[in-house]
Structures are given as structure tokens and as C-alpha cells.
Amino acid sequence: MPPFTFDEAQIAAWVAPIFWPFLRILAVFTSAPVLSSRSVPIRVRIGLSFLVAVAIAPILPSAPVYGLNDPSAVAIATQQVVVGLAIGFVVRLLFGVMELAGEIIGFQMGLNFAAFFDPAMNSQSSAVARMFTQLTALLFVVLNGHVLVLGAVANSFAYIPVGVDFLPRLQGLEIYKLGAELFASAFWIALPVVGVLMFTNMALGVISRVAPQMNIFAIGFPITLVVGMLAIALVLPDMLDPFNILMGKLVAMFGA
Template sequence: MAASLVISDLQINALVSFFVWPFARILGLMLSEPIFSSRSIPRRFKGGFALILTVLVAPLLPPMPAVPLVSAEGVAILLNQLLIGIMLGFVMRIVMTAMEMAGMIASAQMGLGFAMFFDPQHSASVPALSRVLSMFVTLLYLALNGPQIVLSVLIDSFNTLPVGQALPTDSLQALAVWGGHIFSWGLWLSLPVVAALLVTNLAIGVMTRAAPQFNIFAFGFPLTLMIGFIALYLVVPLMVPAIETIYQQSFGLMRSLLQAAPVAAP
């Protein structure tokens, strides 16, 4: 008589939770990380990539908690894993937004605030200069193997903060402090262009004062536009080391964000 295969509810729950909880953390990263969350990537590809990555990573993870998936505690663990993935991806999103802030400040000083460009990433109109700088920082992010490092940090996070452990209370505070750098970094990166245009505007003011018949509207706008582009052309190569440093700080924050005492954002 052939023996029948009997699978209990506990075994089914353990098998499903073995993949669902890691999948939630990986999917959270896919929803917030700048490259993987791009609207140009089809959703089926994102979901399929997250599923394949879960199947490859799940056998290497620490044991899952013995908690029923369909329960209040199981749903809480699921939401916690989703929040962890979103937090990790949001760290890199803040860096991209800081560069866009620098473009907004520079374009406003150059008189290009009216030159808007539709950004499919945010589904909104942004200054054209912000879009250009955003593409520049994205290419630099790819050149530094940013997506590979982010995936490596994500996989290591399952050992740093296994599934079932609560998120450190200081993590959200550290992420909020990190988000505050959007404005400081945006001003810092655009400061050379702003300083050059400030000197230009002062020179135009002196010329207007010395010669009242001087037509500031016919001469001032082309001059500020030209000086702004020249300053931007000279400054962009110098931004590379600064942005690389910011990216290295981002990777370090991602690694420390899930520890018991996360390191404060620099």
C-alpha cells in the first residue's frame, strides 16, 4: 500500500512565510529605490525580478519566526518588512532629490525657472536644468555600481535585522535627519553658480546706476544666462568627487540604519 503524502497547515504556513516576508522587504526596495522604481521599467519586470531574487536569497536567510502568516502578528511582520525595504531605497532617493534641488536653485538664479520639463519619474513638471542634473547624477550612480551595492546591502540586512525583529526606534529619526540634507546639499552644490550670478547681478546694477539709459532687460537676461551656463560647465566636473562622497555616506547609512544603534546621518 503506497504511503500518502500529508501536508499540515503549519507546514504550508511555514513554506509560504519563508518566501512572503523576504519578498515584502525586497519589494519595498523596488518601490522606492531610484533605478528599480523607475516608471520606464514595466511592473511585471519589477515583480518578476523581486520574485527571482527572493527565491535565490530565501534559502540563505536565518530561520523565519514561527508565526502564522494570516494573523495580526504575521501582518505586522509583513508591513515591517515592507517598511524596511522602503527605508533602504528612500536613502538613495533623497540623494537624487538633493541634486534636483540644486538644479531648481540654479535655474531660478539663471532665469530659467520658466523652462519646465515633464519628469516621468515624479509625474510632474520640473525645471529643465534639474532634469539634466538628475540624469547626470543617475549616470554617476550607475558608474559607481550603485544598484549592485544597494542589493548587497539589502541581502546583508536580513542578517543584520532578521525577519521578525522590530525596527530600531532610532532608524526613522536618522532617516528624517538624512532627509533634511536635501536643502543643504542642494544649496551647497548650486552655490558656485549662485555666487557667479550674484557677482554678475551686482555688476549689472553698477552699470545701470552709472548709465541710466542702459537697457537692463535687453542685456541683463542674456548675460546672466551665459554666465550661468559657463559657471555650470566649469562646476559640473568638480561635482563628481562631492557626489561620490555623498553616495559613500548613503551606502554607509543604509548599512547602519538597521542596527541596534544606527549611526546618525553626517
């Protein structure tokens, strides 16, 4: 019986359909929210990326086989990492919108003085921004946002296949225009609370003119804080609609 042998081309044919999706998925898990948190060990990200790559490999479009020692292998690996980081960045913008809305509300409430270091975002944030970020993470998981992201990763192989010139196609997505969408959406979400707080400040200004003997600085901050908390409690149930709209816009860029 002849010995079982295999050559380099066969190894590349077996490994390539899983290895290239694995790199793209790992880049997504490294940059996308929730799984990119420091609380998630690196081994867990690598293991999940491999399992997802094995699961979606049969449905991915066929791609040219590149050997791992081929001179173009580095370029192909760079392509997968850049595309994966782009998908993760687009999803992270959704959390950035909610965090910016919380920062705007916290600034109007006077809570930005209580900013603290957020290890999840690796930056300082106010209490309101941290609360909005945690609620966004909860909505992201409950509303199957992670499933939509995986669908976007799988569909990205049809839009940006392995081995093609990916820079023109990434440029066609116009990801840079999402910056304007970030600010517009954040102000849209924060507008009801900011409007209530502005009306409260106007009322306090009128009171300070009518009753100058009243120390408006002593009572202004507690009143603004209470009114802001009540306004947030009334607005929070309506956060689901803007979250769904933003998630649909961001994930639809990659055809999910």
C-alpha cells in the same frame, strides 16, 4: 509506496524565507529611484524582486517561521513594507539633493520660468533640475548604486530582522535628520554656479549704473544664461565627489 504529503508548517518553512524578503525588496523597488519610474512595468519590478529574494535568501540570517494565515502575518508583512519603503526613501533623498541643486541654479539663471511637468518625479521641475536628475540617474547606475542598495537591503535583515519590533530601530537611524543634510548638500553642490551668477549680476548692476542708457533687462538674461551654462559645464565633472560622499552616507545607514 505512501503518497507524498506535506502540512502547513512545511509550506511555511519553504515559503517564508523567500516571501518576507520579497516583500521588503518589492517595497524598495517601488520607492527607490530608477526602478520606481513609470517606464518600468509592475511585472518587471515583481519579477526582479522575486529573483533577488531567491538569490539573497541563503545568506540572510535565520528568522522565525510564521504561517501565512497566522494572526501576526499581517504585522510581519507591514514591517517588511515599511522597512523597504524607508530604504527607498533614503536613496530617493540622493536624487532630491541633486534636483534641489538644479532648482537653485535654474532659479539664479532665470530658467524656472520654463518649468514643465516631469512624469518621472510626478511634479514640475525646471530644465536644469531635470538635467541634474537625469545625470544623477546615470551616475547611480554607472557607479553600481543599485548594487549598494541591494547590499543595504540584505544587511537590513541583520539590523532589523523579521519579526522584531522595528519602530525603535528605525527611529535609531534618525532618518528625519537627513532633511538638513539634503539642504546643506544641495547648497554645497550649487554654490560654485550660484557664486558665479551672483558675481555676474553684480557686474551687470555696476554696468547699469555706469551706462544708464544701456537696457540691462535686454542683455542681462542672455548674459546670465550663457554664464550659467558655462559654469555648469565647468562644475559637472566635479559632481562625482559629492555624489560618492552622499551615496556612502545614505547607504551606510543600513550597513552596506
